[in-house]
Amino acid sequence: MKADVRLMITADGSHTAINQILDKTYHSVHGAYQESQRVYIELGLFAAFEMFDDQELCIFEMGFGTGLNALLTAREAERHKRRINYVAIEAYPLPSDEARLLNYDDLFGTNYLPSLHESPWNEPVDLTTYIRLTKLEEQLQNLQTSSRFHLIYYDAFAPTAQPELWEPEIFEQLANLLLPGGILTTYCSRSYVQRNMRAAGLTVEKHPGPLHKRDILRAVKR
Template sequence: MKLKIIETSDGSQTLYVPELNEQYHSMNGAITESNYVYLEKGYLFHKSKTPIVFEIGFGTGLNCLLTALFAKKQKRRTTYFSIEKYPLEKGIVRQLQYGNNISKEAQTIFEKIHDCEWNKPIQIAEYFNLVKLQSDLIENDLKKVQNCDVIYFDAFGPDKQPEMWQPEIFQKIYSLTATNGVFVTYSAKGAVRRELTACGFEMERLPGPPGKIHMLRGIKKNTKILRTETNRTPNK
């Protein structure tokens, strides 16, 4: 896959994928979008002191970096799972300026996030443990990812990669979400909202980041219990 580094309107970079005619982040600001959709409406909205986060689409590691910085700021011991089918080449990662544009510490964390091994829990910083799963979301049964408090659903758009936005995928994600877990995505598509509602998430449409009217947030209020022969109340 050929990729091009481009600048977005808040001065931060993103990657453009000519094959899909799609970017990794919004052209209206990559850092702005990540901070708003995933951090503000997801991570900071959930109140756990020890949150487990699951990100779909590790990509440039930007959401991961911003979460690690907030984990330290808020002293919340965070476990972060992220799945990625196509890890970026080191050459491209080296050119991304996310860390240096924020602080020296952010730069060190960004390098650690990228240099660490895949498929292994790694302590990146005092409050931040990372498990990068090099795997296909569609094929992985996600048994290693359980009880997640915050889901960052950051796949390429439903029009570009519809196979990532299917009911079976959302059901898999619903089952690994903890009660009161929060699901956030930049997409506000009606079909996506309906599928997530059908899984059991209580969905709301929130104002979107710059350049987007809406985004979606879902909450798993309680686990849906399927009625089976064994849990049915016997007739008196």
């Protein structure tokens, strides 16, 4: 089922989408790019590059959405010449006519968006020399996989919109997807989210967030 969305420009000039059923944005209205760059690239991807040096990275993204996190990851994979196997799950993909209007390629001088959104679901596609993308059209709760990951981008809608995706059972599932030393990053730093992560055996770190966001979380599987 396709998502019911409309696009808007955030404060840093990058697009986000608004889910019209949940009345929630996919990214911060203060800047979609600056949020994704801080939460997922700086705290997640760069840390994983250092921790798992000279390995092909396996990344799992919860909430493919607009494809912004995947696009920024592809850009860094090219810059660092690092191979990445990128698996993203999305229950409600963006309609193709809306995805074509996203301005990320224009902003960043890339050409990833058509491949990101028009590639088939549920099968791997070589997006570039350095990144293989597999998009899964599925709910996280129903995911069945034997794959394990160095890094998880947890980008579900906020607990006020989808509380079921922030429960202890979800973080147990995510912890089981991580390899030893693996990292999970997310924008949500609520106290009970931290408790649920710790209960799943993750070591939780609070870090300064992007503009207008005091704290964000990075969790590590020790």
